[in-house]
Amino acid sequence: xxxxxxxxxxxxxxxxxxxxxxxxxxxxxxxxxxxxxxxxxxxxxxxxxxxxxxxxxxxxxxxxxxxxxxxxxxxxxxxxxxxxxxxxxxxxxxxxxxxxxxxxxxxxxxxxxxxxxxxxxxxxxxxxxxxxxxxxxxxxxxxxxxxxxxxxxxxxxxxxxxxxxxxxxxxxxxxxxxxxxxxxxxxxxxxxxxxxxxxxxxxxxxxxxxxxxxxxxxxxxxxxxxxxxxxxxxxxxxxxxxxxxxxxxxxxxxxxxxxxxxxxxxxxxxxxxxxxxxxxxxxxxxxx
Amino acid sequence: xxxxxxxxxxxxxxxxxxxxxxxxxxxxxxxxxxxxxxxxxxxxxxxxxxxxxxxxxxxxxxxxxxxxxxxxxxxxxxxxxxxxxxxxxxxxxxxxxxxxxxxxxxxxxxxxxxxxxxxxxxxxxxxxxxxxxxxxxxxxxxxxxxxxxxxxxxxxxxxxxxxxxxxxxxxxxxxxxxxxxxxxxxxxxxxxxxxxxxxxxxxxxxxxxxxxxxxxxxxxxxxxxxxxxxxxxxxxxxxxxxxxxxxxxxxxxxxxxxxxxxxxxxxxxxxxxxxxxxxxxxxxxxxxxxxxxxxxxxxxxxxxxxxxxxxxxxxxxxxxxxxxxxxxxxxxxxxxxxxxxxxxxxxxxxxxxxxxxxx
Numbered sequence: 001x002x003x004x005x006x007x008x009x010x011x012x013x014x015x016x017x018x019x020x021x022x023x024x025x026x027x028x029x030x031x032x033x034x035x036x037x038x039x040x041x042x043x044x045x046x047x048x049x050x051x052x053x054x055x056x057x058x059x060x061x062x063x064x065x066x067x068x069x070x071x072x073x074x075x076x077x078x079x080x081x082x083x084x085x086x087x088x089x090x091x092x093x094x095x096x097x098x099x100x101x102x103x104x105x106x107x108x109x110x111x112x113x114x115x116x117x118x119x120x121x122x123x124x125x126x127x128x129x130x131x132x133x134x135x136x137x138x139x140x141x142x143x144x145x146x147x148x149x150x151x152x153x154x155x156x157x158x159x160x161x162x163x164x165x166x167x168x169x170x171x172x173x174x175x176x177x178x179x180x181x182x183x184x185x186x187x188x189x190x191x192x193x194x195x196x197x198x199x200x201x202x203x204x205x206x207x208x209x210x211x212x213x214x215x216x217x218x219x220x221x222x223x224x225x226x227x228x229x230x231x232x233x234x235x236x237x238x239x240x241x242x243x244x245x246x247x248x249x250x251x252x253x254x255x256x257x258x259x260x261x262x263x264x265x266x267x268x269x270x271x272x273x274x275x276x277x278x279x280x281x282x283x284x285x286x287x288x
Numbered sequence: 289x290x291x292x293x294x295x296x297x298x299x300x301x302x303x304x305x306x307x308x309x310x311x312x313x314x315x316x317x318x319x320x321x322x323x324x325x326x327x328x329x330x331x332x333x334x335x336x337x338x339x340x341x342x343x344x345x346x347x348x349x350x351x352x353x354x355x356x357x358x359x360x361x362x363x364x365x366x367x368x369x370x371x372x373x374x375x376x377x378x379x380x381x382x383x384x385x386x387x388x389x390x391x392x393x394x395x396x397x398x399x400x401x402x403x404x405x406x407x408x409x410x411x412x413x414x415x416x417x418x419x420x421x422x423x424x425x426x427x428x429x430x431x432x433x434x435x436x437x438x439x440x441x442x443x444x445x446x447x448x449x450x451x452x453x454x455x456x457x458x459x460x461x462x463x464x465x466x467x468x469x470x471x472x473x474x475x476x477x478x479x480x481x482x483x484x485x486x487x488x489x490x491x492x493x494x495x496x497x498x499x500x501x502x503x504x505x506x507x508x509x510x511x512x513x514x515x516x517x518x519x520x521x522x523x524x525x526x527x528x529x530x531x532x533x534x535x536x537x538x539x540x541x542x543x544x545x546x547x548x549x550x551x552x553x554x555x556x557x558x559x560x561x562x563x564x565x566x567x568x569x570x571x572x573x574x575x576x577x578x579x580x581x582x583x584x585x586x587x588x589x590x591x592x593x594x595x596x597x598x599x600x601x602x603x604x605x606x607x608x609x610x611x612x613x614x615x616x617x618x619x620x621x622x623x624x625x626x627x628x629x630x631x632x633x634x635x636x637x638x639x640x641x642x643x644x645x646x647x
Contacts, residue, residue, distance in 0.1 A: 188370055191361050
């Protein structure tokens with residue numbers, strides 16, 4: 001690539017890049033390196049990090065308890081991704097196919113939740129789901145005498161919280177792909193004998209795949225590490241990876257183990273990112 | 289010959305707007321029929337009624353002996369070449385062409401053979417593995433054509449497929465389309481706003497204006513015997529003048545045109561019982577001579593404007609009395625008589641070349 005047309009950057013380019021490089025170095029590379037170093041360390045009885053080489057923390061990661069938590073976290077993240085996709089795709093598609101002025105308004109509604117704090121919104125869900133909450137009040141007025149639903153502090157509540165929190169991150173990238181999709185392609189597919197289902201599977205899905213992949217990545221990765229929702233809405237009854245890591249650093253004071261969990265998580269993240277980017281590349285090849 | 293496409297009493301309204309008003313049209317099998325009209329005249333709506341993307345508000349649509357009025361597009365044995373080509377960007381050339389066969393469930397070997405055939409037909413050999421974004425406009429056009437033809441439609445619908453091509457390529461594609469249509473014996477329904485395109489390719493032209501078909505006929509009929517002032521002015525250039533009978537003499541009538549020029553024309557062309565009518569004279573039918581000519585009905589005129597267009601000279605003539613006529617003359621020789629604005633010339637008209645329409 002450097003041979004033709006792409007000049008080697010001169011010193012001015014490095015000066016211009018310096019702030020960005022410093023930012024990446026200080027806030028991305030250094031903490032990750034620190035995490036990696038800690039993960040191979042030991043700790044003393046007081047919880048201080050002792051700098052000698054040990055793989056004990058990684059051995060503990062393989063403990064069935066933690067493997068179970070990893071698996072559960074992946075399961076919750078996968079379920080969140082699938083639910084966000086199932087709910088988000090039709091919404092994104094519908095918004096993208098809405099005529100211009102109304103489209104902007106619907107898009108704005110998708111983004112309105114970002115205007116308030118995430119924690120405030122999570123507490124709002126608690127108010128809705130709790131036993132004397134809004135949902136049960138509505139149910140009681142519709143069907144008096146039914147026993148109230150026990151939703152809060154259950155896995156269902158955690159799923160509701162996760163899907164709610166990450167839905168916009170699925171809708172927006174899919175919207176981006178769907179909005180670019182030329183309507184005459186759908187007509188061409190119909191014209192060539194494709195019924196509605198075939199149009200969906202052979203034209204709409206392949207052409208919105210970049211958006212789906214981006215959305216899946218944006219939902220899947222952060223929902224593995226989410227701990228606030230599991231704490232607040234799950235009542236800390238279903239610990240996920242994020243909760244365990246948070247505990248190791250703040251309560252158990254076992255930084256090397258927390259770091260090892262973090263490194264494994266980063267590796268998982270890198271893997272899923274790699275898979276999805278490959279997906280995306282294949283989709284984009286056709287979009288150009 | 290059997291009718292292949294039939295629109296019977298079709299009206300299509302979008303809200304309060306009537307895009308198509310009570311149109312009846314039969315397209316003969318194996319015919320190249322062009323729907324010609326300005327943008328917004330309803331020609332594309334007519335095409336979409338045949339392809340099934342629109343349903344008529346009233347009336348019926350027929351393919352052969354089958355009524356298809358309410359059949360969705362994917363159940364109609366009709367294929368369309370879209371104005372923007374609408375090629376699938378995620379599929380290769382071969383994948384695009386194969387799409388329709390896949391949807392019809394055509395077997396693998398059969399599909400491969402037909403795709404190869406179609407690629408051969410439109411001269412795209414060697415480009416099978418490319419994606420649409422790697423093709424030129426003309427090549428995309430061919431892919432769109434092959435993709436529709438490979439399905440062996442009963443009728444091929446073409447929605448201004450050449451409008452995105454440059455002039456030279458467009459001319460080449462016009463001839464190629466016509467050749468394909470003859471070779472395959474297929475029925476083509478072609479939509480365009482370009483009268484030259486329509487004249488070049490069509491067996492018959494339907495001139496569409498304000499949701500109605502103003503005239504349906506061969507290119508010759510449409511050009512030489514326009515049925516309405518709109519048809520006359522949309523296909524080719526024309527001098528459109530009001531005329532009034534001043535006298536008669538056997539088969540010929542004396543008619544005074546607006547501005548005062550008196551001409552003779554055939555009495556049987558004049559609408560019976562009318563004193564006034566519209567007189568249509570094609571500019572190339574105005575014969576211009578630098579020297580006085582001993583022709584019946586010759587008159588003197590001054591050249592007001594002269595526009596040199598290479599093969600032809602376009603003139604605006606004004607007669608003594610004040611009638612203005614456009615004329616087109618061939619440039620026969622660079623050394624011959626050169627016409628200039630301000631010159632006085634002698635013009636004549638042939639009674640046979642003049643078309644008269646009720647005012």
